Amino acid sequence: MRPSGRLHLGHYHGVLKSWARLQHEYECFFCIVDWHALTTDYDEVGQISQHVMDMAVDWLAAGVSPSSATLFIQSQVPEHAELHLLLSMLCPLGWLERVPSYKEQQERQHGKDLGTYGFLGYPLLQAADILLYRAGVVPIGADQLPHVEFSRDIARRFNHLYGREPGFELKAEAAIVKLGKKTATLYNNLRRAFQQQGDVEALETARALLKDQQTITLGDKERLFGYLEGGGKVLLPEPQALLGDAPKVPGLDGRKMSKSNGNAIFLHDSAETVEEKIKRMPTDPARVHRSDPGNPVRCPVWPLHEVYSGEATRARLQQGCREAGIGCLECKGPLIEAVCKELQPLQERAVDYQGNPDLVRNILAEGAEHARNEARETLTEVRLALGLNYR
Numbered sequence: 001m002r003p004s005g006r007l008h009l010g011h012y013h014g015v016l017k018s019w020a021r022l023q024h025e026y027e028c029f030f031c032i033v034d035w036h037a038l039t040t041d042y043d044e045v046g047q048i049s050q051h052v053m054d055m056a057v058d059w060l061a062a063g064v065s066p067s068s069a070t071l072f073i074q075s076q077v078p079e080h081a082e083l084h085l086l087l088s089m090l091c092p093l094g095w096l097e098r099v100p101s102y103k104e105q106q107e108r109q110h111g112k113d114l115g116t117y118g119f120l121g122y123p124l125l126q127a128a129d130i131l132l133y134r135a136g137v138v139p140i141g142a143d144q145l146p147h148v149e150f151s152r153d154i155a156r157r158f159n160h161l162y163g164r165e166p167g168f169e170l171k172a173e174a175a176i177v178k179l180g181k182k183t184a185t186l187y188n189n190l191r192r193a194f195q196q197q198g199d200v201e202a203l204e205t206a207r208a209l210l211k212d213q214q215t216i217t218l219g220d221k222e223r224l225f226g227y228l229e230g231g232g233k234v235l236l237p238e239p240q241a242l243l244g245d246a247p248k249v250p251g252l253d254g255r256k257m258s259k260s261n262g263n264a265i266f267l268h269d270s271a272e273t274v275e276e277k278i279k280r281m282p283t284d285p286a287r288v289h290r291s292d293p294g295n296p297v298r299c300p301v302w303p304l305h306e307v308y309s310g311e312a313t314r315a316r317l318q319q320g321c322r323e324a325g326i327g328c329l330e331c332k333g334p335l336i337e338a339v340c341k342e343l344q345p346l347q348e349r350a351v352d353y354q355g356n357p358d359l360v361r362n363i364l365a366e367g368a369e370h371a372r373n374e375a376r377e378t379l380t381e382v383r384l385a386l387g388l389n390y391r
């Protein structure tokens with residue numbers, strides 16, 4: 001996540017809630033990508049470190065926990081930069097120019113020169129962020145799909161160029177023997193099911209089987225991952241996108257909630273501020289007077305009710321709106337209450353972290369240490385594949 005400072009309800013429902021769940025289902029790495037902030041805000045660097053700290057506090061307050069996941073700052077793991085550099089050698093320029101957000105953002109950020117080397121290369125930096133941990137899945141919103149696809153393309157190109165070692169098949173067969181008789185038979189059956197019948201489930205089962213193997217070397221493991229699909233050694237596995245089904249939380253004016261749109265309810269907003277913001281929200285434009293019937297479909301408040309209010313409340317409010325039985329302030333009441341109730345425990349936790357910045361810094365430093373250990377393993381393999389091995 002780019003360090004944009006204090007987070008809002010859009011981040012909470014769209015990302016943080018799912019991270020808090022995923023951290024119990026996967027080994028998770030959550031990274032504050034401060035270098036990415038520089039790709040567009042290279043001329044406004046004064047706030048970055050504060051934004052990083054604020055964001056870390058909000059993550060922790062929202063339940064993303066250092067005991068279940070690795071939380072760290074990108075620039076504290078310099079291996080991201082090395083992998084980015086190495087991948088840049090094989091990344092065709094045309095691939096970067098074709099990433100949809102390249103042109104879009106350049107047009108949106110008019111007035112700022114984004115014809116920079118760093119901005120053009122940011123999807124590659126993002127690919128390095130992902131591939132460095134040989135991530136299986138990347139939790140994203142649909143708008144990020146082209147970026148994960150780009151990471152997959154880069155991984156494929158890298159594997160194609162450097163995964164084809166001499167005698168690959170013989171080495172892979174020898175590695176199968178090292179799995180032990182039972183596991184080797186299972187591996188062969190699953191491989192056959194995938195290669196002969198296209199059984200994708202068998203491929204996934206075989207991958208999981210390999211992941212758990214402690215008795216073979218990392219190199220053999222990669223060979224066997226590659227052998228499953230019939231190619232060479234898989235040095236950088238292709239990540240899959242994990243699309244969330246989080247509800248969209250619109251901003252106070254019905255547009256996408258964002259700090260720059262000035263329409264956000266922040267996680268740190270006091271109950272009074274939340275109340276004031278929601279009370280000021282526009283409603284169905286057709287409801288000029290209290291006696292005018294309204295239509296929730298046309299009302300920017302309604303999508304928030306869909307996130308926060310139960311079925312019975314929604315049915316009551318819908319009817320009240322359509323029959324002009326209730327006023328808009330009355331309709332907003334349960335919403336204000338529900339948002340404040342949800343934010344209260346988060347804010348209590350945030351106070352603890354804000355009062356102890358050393359604790360937050362330590363959490364991020366320990367996270368960086370753990371991330372570096374993982375990253376170094378990948379880079380050792382990558383350097384070796386590129387012939388940069390001088391030991």
Ligand code: SF4
Pocket residue numbers: 283284287294295296299300301302317320321322326327328329331332
């Ligand atoms: S009653 Fe509620 S849903 Fe209807 S227009 Fe007012 S705020 Fe919107």
